[in-house]
Amino acid sequence: MSRLNITTQLTVLVPVGTLLTVFDATRWWEAVVLAVGVLAAIVGVVLWAREKVMAHAVPLLVTVAAVLVFGALVSGSTTAFYGISVVAPLIVPQLPRHRIAAAVAVVVFVAATGAARSLVHQGNPGTTAFLYVLVPSGVLVVTLGFMFANQAFYQVLAELDEAREQEAELAVARERIRFASELHDIQGHTLHVVKLKTALAEKLVRRDAGRAEEELREINALVGDTIKQTKELAYAQRRLNLAAELENAKNLFEAAGIRVRIVRQGAVNGQASELLGQVLRETTTNILRHAQAGQVRITLAESGITIVNDGAAGDGPPELRGLSTLRDRLAGAGGELTASQTGGEFVTAAAFPAGVAR
Template identity: 35%
Template sequence: MTTEEPIESEDPMTAPMRRQAMVTAVLTIAPLTLLGVALTTQSWWEGLVVGVSFVLVLGVLREWNLDGYPPRSVLAVVGTTMGWIAGALLMTNPLGFFPLALVGALMLARVRRRFLWIVVFALAVTSIGAVAFLFHPLTGERAAIYLLLPFLGVLFVAAVILVSERAWLIGRRFERLKEIETQLVVARERARFVNDLHDIQGQSLHVIKLKSAVAYRMVRDDPERAESELLEIRRLARETISETRAMTFDRYELNLAVEIENAQRLCESAGISVHADVDLSGDAPAPPILAHVLREATTNLLRHARPTVVSIAATATSVEIGNDGVAETDGDPERGLARLRERVGAAGGVMTVMRGPNRFVVRADLAPEQLGEVTS
């Protein structure tokens, strides 16, 4: 009997799914079990045995995950088995099998050929119930209580656990797909940057290479032509450097309205809900520096945070983007904003970064008189 390979390691984002699966299982099984135990328990020590068994069950529930259980979980199996054996031998509480059924179902839910093993487990629990007839005569009523009820009870508990885990697993896979989609969005942006860099440098470098060869051949035969070619090479190199610097530091002009649409599209494709409050009315267009702030903030939240909701507020003189994600510890989401803060300040504006327990906000404000003056 081998455990299924884990789909992926547990993720903090799936913790609510784990809680939901646990609550579903407990609310489905616990009320009937506790009510039955309360109605059938005839002495304090019977209740004590069943209570200890349920404490062991709670220990396994705390370890409930989709990737297996620690070795100490075997103690819960042994303890609940002994409790059911004692209950069957003394023919006291007929529901003493429930703790064992729950522990067994939890541990068998992730093994290969789980349905076969669950049936085998149900038969094993039923066979333990049969020890009641070693010291008591067999009757139809007792057979139903100590044979049929344990068998059906184990199948019921296992069905609840399997359904809960299946919903949990589907949710975890869905979260993983959203994470992959977010990574693809970032990868597309990187590919776009590489393509832009190739477009800027590729042709220029090729022309520089050709003109360098021409200048080399003309150095002795036609010095004036060689000088002309070298001047052209210098001009091309200067333009290429300027264009590369402009792209690297986002100095090419952007349109705020277009960037808002792009940010919404990128976030929604990553499964993130977006709320936008935009008012760009007015004669003068919003300065491109605000679009740069929005683009950098969007890239940061996709790379460094795991938000579920993003809010965008924009006017002709300000832009604000907030999210409820928590930045990961292996990256600094503010590092890419440092240069933008300097540029916003140089343009006569202020850029602020506000970080809270469940909120990360980037905001840039420009003075109204800066409209039409700030171009990068």
């Protein structure tokens, strides 16, 4: 971008400055002074494109101002304002404060210098005012206005780039949180079930070796399935199946000695099905870990799922971090997750609007 700015602007500035110097200067030393103004303009453009012009602002402004004074009061050059009309618009819009005041001051300086021409040179006042005051001031006002607009445009682009970077960083952070949450869903759930089944197998190993062996086989299969799901999660291939989660929850509750009743009022598919499967899995884990449940009722409807269990401890619903994360996920997909407790009964309900559920 820097090289493009330099090339584009110098393609215009150098030929124009050269022509003005050649046609306006009548003596060699006048040409030298005007060339200094053109050179200062070229240097200013190069430094501006490289974002270094503010470090050299004072010498550049002093140089072009001196060329303007020389042209207006000494040589009678009508194009001596060329340098300041290029350099000042590059510097003034980048000032940290008082930019408008600085722009007005530069325009006044150019106009006053041109007006002073009439004090040292006897000529037509109208012509002098037009060539040394009106034209230089008008050109400077136009270029200043253009560069202020250009500065505002670049500022907007910079803010957009910053916003894109922040959005990308937030997207990465959200993805990391999602990945961590799903990894917790998979492995936290499995580890708790393995703990329950291991304890059950330990109790059964002497009383019912066959049943203990079956529990161990289920533990082995569960661990293998968890490894598979973890790989699928790592490669973004994991999809929850609500029907499978219902069957899994039923088996887990029954293995823990909890009566289960499943009421099917409708079928849910698509994104809603996957999210409701996550809700069911997390709720199953919470019931097994935090409640002394004797019975659980799972109601599946077209627009959501409701899980009711008894044996809830305390006077109010506990702070469950997993459900809090799922609440945010469902809200992002247009759904709603609620958890409430009345007496010893705990109700977890997830619902989607009809259009989302389908």
